[in-house]
Amino acid sequence: MAEKKKGFMSRLFGGKSHDPVDEPTYDKARDPDASPNPAIPEGKAPDLGRGGDRERAAANAEEDSEAGDARFLNQVPEEEGGVADEDEEPRQTTPAEEKRAPAPEAERPPAPQTPEEPPRKRGFFGRLTEGLSRTSTKLTTGVTDIFTKKKLDEDTLEELEDLLLSADLGTGPTEEVVGRLRRERVGQDVTDEEVKAILAEVVADTLRPLEKPLAVNPSHAPHVILVVGVNGAGKTTTIGKLASKMKAEGHSVLLAAGDTFRAAAIEQLAVWGERANVPVLTKPNGADAAGLAYEAIEKARTEGHDVVLIDTAGRLQNRSELMDELGKIVRVIKKLAPEAPHDTLLVLDATVGQNAISQASAFTEIAGVTGLVMTKLDGTARGGILVALGDKFELPIHYIGVGEGIDDLRPFDAGEFARALTADV
Ligand SMILES: Nc1nc2c(ncn2[C@@H]2O[C@H](COP(=O)(O)OP(=O)(O)OP(=O)(O)O)[C@@H](O)[C@H]2O)c(=O)[nH]1
Known part of the structure; x- marks a missing residue:
């Protein structure tokens, strides 16, 4: 757990020290090992009472006894609130309340003790490579094993196909790699380096059209960004990081704490707001989230915020x-x-592997998803799922995350990702 921070590319593909035989299921994605939540140093995500990355299942329902939270676990909603309940005055956190709010460190359950982090020596690409090293190790050692044994024949291609599919790359990109080798190289000696280069090219070609920075259009006054996903995917953390980035770019940002079903999530967002020096609109725990969203847009119009x-x-x-x-x-x-x-x-959350496909299908249908953010590419052998998602949904990939720190969320760069995914680490 006490993994040292490395460069972004490095973290994206994980470390060789990890056990590559993981293939976490959805439940395992909530495993603290899959998404470490050590004591959070400056610049890391506030995590109020979550106890790290875990499914907000029964344990969490007990922890947060508020009715709302349980709704998102095992219970059916009792009622849908109105759009703008007059009894539920929205409010912005005041400095006094912020002072009263316990520091994240105080509320967080005892976390594994980690030594002081050494200063980062590598940039984002290094951290990406390290984060993805579990995925890349699986791919590159697999390719090397296959292509040091024999000439390129149908059996070899079949082995390669199995390897790429088991690394979650999806059928389209897998067929592209295998098809290219079949057309161009059958019967010839092919080195593992050549295969990795083709793989990197196919990954980059698949994902390059999806590189699309998230652009705020101030003429929308306000530009409204809704953030959705399953429990624990990293929504609140991502919003906090985006708020900081947007504020630094000169935007006037308003955050709306629409996760009204978990008290800690409201506080978590308030802490991010304080850190980024942006206002946060909150309502009491259990309030109607649609009403809060509505009022946030009204408030942004009144106060002149250009992004919500x-x-x-x-x-x-x-x-x-x-x-x-x-x-x-x-x-x-x-x-x-x-x-x-x-x-x-x-x-x-990258660690859920193939489940991300059904999440993307369902959320696209219901909420009209316009773009993706993939978190937790650090320390999973399932980073290839981003390639399958890109191939299947062709949705813009705005950001990828390789850790809990603010610098660990970066605009998506297909070439960088492809290099990290196929890097020997
Ligand atoms: N390792 C790692 N952890 C991350 C990353 N992004 C977010 N996390 C952690 O994932 C956990 C869950 O993040 P949240 O932002 O609370 O997730 P959420 O989607 O808002 O969760 P709910 O409120 O339960 O729906 C926190 O401990 C975050 O610090 C990432 O890129 N890598």
């Missing part, structure tokens, strides 16, 4: 009633601003 980032409660894609509620948030936003949300970001 709306957090939402995590919901499993197979819980239809919860997905319907997300649809309601979108409908309510449109009542006030028919073109909004201008961006609907689906935050996907």
Whole structure:
């Protein structure tokens, strides 16, 4: 757990020290080992009472006994709140409240003790490579094993196909790599380096059209960004990081704490707001999220904020009633601003592997997802799933995350990702 920070490319593909035989299931994605949450140094995500990356299942329902939180676990919603409940005055966190709010460190459950982190010696590409090293090790050692044994024949191609599919690359990109080798090289000696180069090229070609920076259009006044995803995918953390970046770019940002079903999530966003020096609109725990979103847009118009980032409660894609509620948030936003949300970001946790495909299908259908953010590419052997997602959905990939720190979220660069995915580390 006490992994040292390395460069971004380096973290993206994980370290050889990891056990490459992981293939975490969705449940394992909540395993603290899959997404470490050590004591958070300056610049890391506030994590109020989450105890790290874990499924907000029964344990969490006990921890946060608020009714709302349980709705997103095993219970059916009792009622849908109105759009703008007059009893629920939205409020912005005041400096006094912020002072009263316990520091994240104070609320966080005891975390594994980690030594002081050494200063980072590598940039984002190095961290990406390290983060993805579990995926890249699986791929590159697999390719080397196959292509040091024999000439290129159908059996070899079949082995390669199995390897790429088991690394979650998806059928399209896998067929492209195998097809190219079949057409151009059957019967010849082919080195593992050549195969890795072809693989990198196919990955980059697949994903390059999806590189698209998230652009705020101030003329939308405000530009509304809705952030959706399953429990624990990294929505709140991503919003906090985006708020800091946007503020630094000169935007006037308003955060809306629409995860009204988990008290700690509201506080978590308030801490991010304080850190980024941007206001956060909150309502009491359990309040109607659609009403909060509506009021956030009104407030942004009144106060002149040019971008509103709306957090939402995590919901499993197979819980239809919860997905319907997300649809309601979108409908309510449109009542006030028919073109909004201008961006609907689906935050996907890389460690869930193939489950990300069904998440993307469900959220796209219900919430009209316009772009992706993939978090937790650090320390998973399932980073290849981004290639499959890109190939299948052709949605812009705005950002990727390789850690909890603010610098660990970066605009997506297909070439960089492809190099990290096929790097020998
Ligand atoms: N290792 C790692 N952890 C991350 C990354 N992004 C977010 N996390 C961690 O994942 C955990 C969950 O993040 P949150 O932002 O609270 O997730 P959420 O989607 O808002 O969760 P819910 O409120 O339950 O829906 C936190 O401990 C984050 O610090 C990442 O790129 N890498």
